Amino acid sequence: MCEKNAFRTISATVTKLVEESPLIRTLRVEPEEEFVFHTGQFAELSVPNIGEGPFTPSSGQFDRDILEFTIMKAGFVTEHIHQLKVGDRIGLRGPFGTKYPIDEWYGKDVLILGGGVGLAPTRSLFLSLVHQIDKYKSITFLTGARTPGDMIYKDQVKEWNKIDKVNIISAVDKVPEGQEWDCEVCLITKLLDKVTIDPQESPAVVCGPPVMMKFGTIELLNHGFQESNIYLSMEKKMYCGHGQCRHCVMGKYYACKDGAVFTYDKIKNEENIWE
Amino acid sequence: MLVKVKDFEKFLDNCKTQMPRGIDAVIVPDKSLEDREFKYFVNIPDAKNIILNSYRTVEPIRMLFYLPRAQVFPYEKKNIKRLLVGVKGCDLRSLRLLDKALINDDFIDPDYKFWRDNTYIISTDCQELGESCHCTVLNGTPWAKHNFDINMTRVDDDFVLEVGSEKGQEILELLKEYMTITEAPVRIRELKDKKRLEMEAKVREQNKEFTIQNYKDLRKYASEKWKKESKDCVGCGACTNSCCSCYCIIVNDETREGEKFIKVRSTDSCQINGYARVAGGDSPRPHMYQRFRNRYLCKFDYMPSQFELMGCEGCGRCIDACPAEIDIRKVVRSLAEG
Secondary structure: OOOOOOOOOEEEEEEEEEEOOOOEEEEEEEEOOOOOOOEOEEEEEEEOOOEEEEEOEOOOOOOOOOOEEEEEOOOHHHHHHOOOOOOOEEEEEEEEOOOOOHHHHOOOEEEEEEEHHHHHHHHHHHHHHHHOHHHOOEEEEEEEEOOHHHOOOHHHHHHHOOOOOEEEEEEEOOOOOOOOOOOEEOOHHHHHHHOOOOOOOOOEEEEOOHHHHHHHHHHHHHOOOOHHHEEEEOOOOOOOOOOOOOOOEEOOEEOOOOOOEEEHHHHOOOOOOOO | OEEEHHHHHHHHHHHOOOOOOOOOEEEEEEOOOOOOOOOEEEEHHHOOOEOOOOOOOOOOOHHHHOOOEEEEEOOOOOOOOEEEEEEOHHHHHHHHHHHHHHEOOOOEOHHHHHHHHOEEEEEEOOOOOOOOOOHHHHOOOOOOOOOOOEEEEEEOOEEEEEEOOHHHHHHHHHHHOOOOOEOOOHHHHHHHHHHHHHHHHHHHHHOOOOOHHHHOOHHHOOHHHHHHHOOOOOOOOHHHHHOOOOOOEEEEEOOOOOOOOOEEEEEOOOOOOOOOOOHHHOOOOOOHHHHHHHHHHHHHHHHHHHHOOOOOOOOOHHHHHOOOOOOHHHHHHHHHHO
């Protein structure tokens, strides 16, 4: 039986802030004790006396001295996270949930689709894969956002694209007047036409807003990817993180403890997965 | 075993002024408002009219184990032993599901576990029927089969006692200090069984139009049907709050400046808009009929697949609590009948 108190919260200090877009910022935090996670797992972050919410680290699992979260201002708690300053403290609980099975992907071409703030968890995955790049055949990373101004990690993407065996293609839905963009202008799912890896064997990871998850999955299937190779990071309200609060129940599964990473074949018959 | 009703009542009367050895609180069903049907669990010094042999109380005993609000981190165990008297079969059946959900390999709710470990339960058979009682529809019985330490069935001037656990043995020893406990003659044991079957037949008679088959595979019904069934629902959440099986919570951070983190959980309801809202404000169930449907599917589809138990024991509290007079039995029947 589990003896650890799942509500146990440790303190972490904000050590660095990066404004990625008008609504998205990255926080680097230093926990008071080591916080080990596998890429794909999430943590509950709390702002003292305000509340808590589930967030997936955007830093790699092997970068033990760096813990980062990239967070969009989207509600009450995140509003307060966006007011935090360097030196402020937050609470950290977890990690919770399943991981991307990156050690099962050795020798394979890995495809990642990350859209909007969904790029945050895929950055963690990407950095974790790059850390042991010689174990993979290649990494194709498709990144998308509504406009160039919404695209996060722009400078990092340029650096990452220089890494051997890495191919990153970025697209925005549209380019408003006054913004500059030198990559593709289309929906992220359109970029799949440019991908040349063998769909039969390759794992494909999708993380983004629900509509992108849905059409990303449909397009991957159309391109010949296998249902059991499509990894979806489901966004549900994971209040407690450990299968108690029931807010994230999807039929017989809990997004928090049976996910948030699911393969498509596992959940395709469950209730309202795209909502 | 057998004990005189008047002896047991005298014991409870004593408890009002002097707690029994090793017990810090005795909690009983009480009907203080004489002209009302309602019974509530109260601490024994406040009890004016203890009702042991009728049907369930207004509030589920879930609320005594899984408090509407509890600090769960940091968690400090208290030093309290409680004795609950007059608990009903439906409530004790619901504890099977709560035990699986809240004390398992992945997770333990510290406060729920504390109260489960530190509460003695004396259950009593239902010998009166509530209008909404329908335990038999969900394969239950109007007496306890699970999770009691001692069960008592009233037969005329006696209670027939049954010990259900090791903790029950401890309570039996305690009771012996206050009353004479004798062997139950065969005649009285037979009367007990007869009384039970009579009561069960009454519940069945009251619910003869309803069958458990209707509760299965609710997923298949179109949204139009759910819209029709939920048209009177105002989404107040009285059904989930009065339910003996519902255990949804929210987690609040109540940390004070410069102090350690404090986590408090509070009851939540899936009927409230905003329950499943995610970042950015999107809700997977923005319409009332979707939230209404979720409650039924949770109880009769999701929970059975997660716990191999239904999330309803037929206690009927949601029927009594509903301001729109929505009856869970009629809803599932109506869905099935089209």
